Amino acid sequence: MAIYQLPTGTYETRSAFAFKGGSFRDKRHFAATAILLQHPKGDLLIDAGFGSQVAAHIQSLPRIERAPYQVVSTASEQLEASGYDRSRLRGVLVTHSHWDHVSGIDDLQMPIWINEGELRYASEDRDGEVFRIVSAGHKIHQYEFNGPPYLGFSASFDVYRDGSVVIVPARGHTTGSVIIFVTLPTGKRYAFIGDLTWQLDGIRRRVERPLLLRILADTDPKLVREDLLRVIALANVMQIVPAHDVTAYHGIPQLSN
Template identity: 65%
Template sequence: MSPLLEPAPWPQPLPEASPPAEVAIHHLPTGTYVTRAALAFKGGSFGDKRHFASSAVLVRHPKGDLLIDAGFGADVAAHIAMLPRFVRAPYEAGPTVSSQLDDAGYDRRRLLGVLPTHSHWDHVSGLDGLRDTPIWMNADEREYAASDPDGKVYRSVSQGHEIHEYGFDDRPYLGFASSHDVYGDGSVVIALAGGHTTGSVVVFVALPAGQRYAFIGDLTWQIDGIRRRAERPWLLRKLADSDPEQLRQGLLRMIALDGLMQIVPAHDLDSYRGIPLLSARAAGQPA
């Protein structure tokens, strides 16, 4: 199958960022579920089983920490039972984000909130163990999550949570038309991508040593979507994406950035390589 036309590489320097020395990120894996590569991207094989990650990433910052996504929760079995039968898949649950934070001795008073890349079940299930943590969500995603059938699990687990609604500036960021600089120092920038859900986002993170990351949610489910320039199969685009053309444009923007940063599709477990797990020592560092 023909890949997407290759976009021109990003032609400019990356945006300036001045992350404080304490900024760090940690991978909190919470489990996996099985999907065939043929269902994940064009050209994938039915014989190629992919173990889709369900993870969170903790971003440490002296002004307060953020969790990107929430992974599987303690009630993940009940959450999966809320889904249509045809999308349920065999899964293996690991320690929840909540238990990993507690096991590391993490002080939850540091948490500003949980920032879902979007509101689908496998990104928000773990909110069930983070009851006192605000949910960061933009207006478009709040509207989507409140009414779309795929927001059913979110509507259940978000009950009782404070919602912190953030907005976007009309400030382009790496090809995306609008963005929100969380701390004002370029260390965490949220860009409105849309396409998968109405308000789905890409979260760009810059570390003090110069590493750059892009947590792209479900712009593609596997890194093959970037490296092979491969969209989801036609039927999956129809079922999974609110605006396939908008999603395609976001995917092309990220393909143009490949090689300039570590791109992390939320469900590609290998893409998290090199991001340390949360340890008691790391959790105890002053913020």
């Protein structure tokens, strides 16, 4: 069992928009990175990063949400370049359905792993438009939180039934967003928290998004606050990986290396 990062690009924003107390002068490059999770029972991608049609996907956003961006290789291109055997991939497991997590799905002909709440959000919400485009023609693998509470979260789904990859609901950012806990055989542990916070500053400083961004970006800011505190309590025992913090991926090897 192993994990690899597949960075597909970044887009720019200011830390003042990312977390309370951030500076407008502090420009951040938000990561759009997929994670390849290798397991003896079959592999998964966690999120998909930017795809080959990312320019069109960004153009579909409201003008106020568009930002300067930089693209490198798509997850699909990186898998191809490494000689990876795609028959091992069981699907793309999304932390949630926003465009910057799913753009690369249309380059990947494999099932999308998603729970009922997030599938409903992606089908109905304005922010699900890109998901609806890229998911066309893909098989949907719908999972349920049929497992017990896990690390303070109300329920869980044990992907491989061995405790190595456990998904829990974190429904405040979108109505079906999740956190994915990964435990490697070495004992190293990770929490891939999606957009619970956009930067590690939210963990280190114990702060939320600025008020306006909480109103605009989160379906339930109170739930985000509660889950953020749960994750902060775990920061000393595992590596916390907010999806958009470039530095959060340090120590995770790239597939091409």
